[in-house]
Amino acid sequence: MKVTSIRLVAVGAVATLALAACGSGSSGGSGAAATGGTVKVGIKFDQPGLGLKTGSTYTGFDVDVANYIAKELGFTPEFVEAVSSQRETLISSGQVKYIVGTYSITDSRKQKVSFAGPYFIAGQDLLVRSDETAITGPDSLTGKRLCSVKGSTSAANLQKKYPGINLQEYNTYTLCVDALKAGSVDALTTDNTILAGYAAQEQNKGKLKVVGTTFSTENYGVGLKKGDTAFCDQVTTALNKFIDSGEWQKSVDKNLGPAGFKPGPGNPPKPAPCS
Ligand code: GLU
Numbered sequence: 221m222k223v224t225s226i227r228l229v230a231v232g233a234v235a236t237l238a239l240a241a242c243g244s245g246s247s248g249g250s251g252a253a254a255t256g257g258t259v260k261v262g263i264k265f266d267q268p269g270l271g272l273k274t275g276s277t278y279t280g281f282d283v284d285v286a287n288y289i290a291k292e293l294g295f296t297p298e299f300v301e302a303v304s305s306q307r308e309t310l311i312s313s314g315q316v317k318y319i320v321g322t323y324s325i326t327d328s329r330k331q332k333v334s335f336a337g338p339y340f341i342a343g344q345d346l347l348v349r350s351d352e353t354a355i356t357g358p359d360s361l362t363g364k365r366l367c368s369v370k371g372s373t374s375a376a377n378l379q380k381k382y383p384g385i386n387l388q389e390y391n392t393y394t395l396c397v398d399a400l401k402a403g404s405v406d407a408l409t410t411d412n413t414i415l416a417g418y419a420a421q422e423q424n425k426g427k428l429k430v431v432g433t434t435f436s437t438e439n440y441g442v443g444l445k446k447g448d449t450a451f452c453d454q455v456t457t458a459l460n461k462f463i464d465s466g467e468w469q470k471s472v473d474k475n476l477g478p479a480g481f482k483p484g485p486g487n488p489p490k491p492a493p494c495s
Pocket of ligand 1 (some may be wrong): 304390
């Protein structure tokens with residue numbers, strides 16, 4: 221396939237040829253970077269305010285970012301669930317074209333995928349039951365049972381900073397929320413954005429609270445195929461437009477506002493050039 225050379229010209233009539241050359245208007249990780257067809261896009265399905273699937277409807281800040289990129293690049297997104305531990309695989313195997321899913325940019329992930337961004341800065345925090353008084357921050361976790369998700373920076377950070385801590389790793393954050401409510405763990409740790417969404421959910425009101433002492437910096441990026449600089453440049457242009465046009469702020473207010481979440485210092489960030 222001549223996709224690589226075609227991709228450089230990207231838009232317009234040439235892209236129609238590119239799609240024809242691929243034999244399909246639907247593409248995951250390969251094929252034309254833009255124009256016309258449907259592309260598979262990874263998001264979270266169970267993170268209120270960020271990426272949430274309700275019936276056949278998708279809502280959240282990350283969903284807005286994913287839709288904005290798709291609109292700017294001229295294609296229709298088809299959403300696929302990207303749980304934390306599957307993200308690199310979904311991208312490198314071409315099952316999704318890109319992922320917008322509270323996906324922190326890290327050096328180890330950059331061995332396998334590339335990132336456009338950051339488009340948001342979050343920080344790791346703790347979610348506990350409302351009546352919890354002993355857990356006031358990461359330094360009061362000794363002897364407590366923690367929950368986080370496989371393949372997340374949250375689990376890795378905690379194990380690195382507090383080796384020997386009692387950490388259970390599940391596949392999704394909702395499983396941790398259930399375990400926390402059931403009393404089988406004492407705290408859930410991940411990004412403050414995600415935790416605020418759970419605390420504000422109708423069924424959790426009065427039951428859960430965010431501790432509010434952040435102890436990491438999570439730079440959210442759009443994950444895409446490693447080394448696809450042309451596509452990364454297009455996504456970065458879309459992210460800059462999303463931020464500069466005021467859409468970023470509108471989406472933050474709409475999606476994170478109801479949970480009372482205010483973005484921390486450094487927001488909105490300036491996306492870095494692709495390399
Ligand atoms: N932002 C962190 C990460 O990328 C935690 C949230 C998540 O698992 O999506 O691992």
